[in-house]
Amino acid sequence: MIDSTKHQGQRRQLVQLLEQKGIDDAQVLAAMGSVPRHFFMDSGLQAYAYADKAYPISADQTISQPYTVAFQTQLLALKKGDKVLEIGTGSGYQTAVLMAYQGVKVFSIERQQELFKKTGLLLKKLQLRPKKLILGDGYKGWTTEAPFNAIIVTAGAPEVPKALLEQLAIGGRLVIPVGEKDQVMTRYIRTGEKTFDRKTYGVFRFVPLLKDRN
Ligand code: SAH
Numbered sequence: 001m002i003d004s005t006k007h008q009g010q011r012r013q014l015v016q017l018l019e020q021k022g023i024d025d026a027q028v029l030a031a032m033g034s035v036p037r038h039f040f041m042d043s044g045l046q047a048y049a050y051a052d053k054a055y056p057i058s059a060d061q062t063i064s065q066p067y068t069v070a071f072q073t074q075l076l077a078l079k080k081g082d083k084v085l086e087i088g089t090g091s092g093y094q095t096a097v098l099m100a101y102q103g104v105k106v107f108s109i110e111r112q113q114e115l116f117k118k119t120g121l122l123l124k125k126l127q128l129r130p131k132k133l134i135l136g137d138g139y140k141g142w143t144t145e146a147p148f149n150a151i152i153v154t155a156g157a158p159e160v161p162k163a164l165l166e167q168l169a170i171g172g173r174l175v176i177p178v179g180e181k182d183q184v185m186t187r188y189i190r191t192g193e194k195t196f197d198r199k200t201y202g203v204f205r206f207v208p209l210l211k212d213r214n
Contacts, residue, residue: 087138
């Protein structure tokens with residue numbers, strides 16, 4: 001069960017900081033204020049949970065910086081009833097932020113078995129129920145659940161996976177950091193069967209989106 005009272009003051013401060021940094025979507029700020037990030041941190045690092053920084057988690061991966069989570073979530077422009085796919089479950093923090101939206105159905109894919117298992121158990125313990133989590137390669141998206149109204153990639157993609165564009169509903173948004181060393185935050189909006197609007201939103205740094213071993 002989530003103890004939502006713990007560290008409320010620190011979360012409020014984090015939300016203020018996010019506002020100062022330019023996050024202005026009230027729903028995003030409410031979601032960021034409601035998710036207890038300390039549960040998603042490694043035990044030795046919990047004291048830093050409300051600092052606006054990325055930290056290491058298992059399997060050489062990172063829990064994304066709160067500003068990045070808020071920024072990407074804002075670009076997703078989620079609406080009630082949306083089906084959203086996250087690539088890179090990781091710690092589950094971004095997953096929980098997506099689940100803070102009422103009436104949004106969350107699907108998430110992670111390729112590291114260790115994180116997939118650990119985060120699945122954690123979300124259960126916190127009584128957060130995404131529609132489905134799978135262990136797999138996010139490059140391929142999730143054919144059987146497509147189309148999605150929103151897709152968020154939380155690892156740096158050397159190129160935009162074609163499957164993800166194909167799995168967007170018309171009007172759907174793909175938010176993806178693109179690049180090798182640094183990544184340019186990019187949003188695609190599917191405007192028609194074969195047409196997309198593409199816009200970029202500055203430079204970020206993510207752990208790499210990796211291809212399947214086989
Ligand atoms: N949203 C997460 C970010 C974790 S880092 C959080 O804030 O905790 C990015 C995650 O993407 C890692 O867990 C990594 O294992 C995963 N990942 C990398 N390549 C992937 C792929 N091809 N498919 C699915 N997940 C992938």
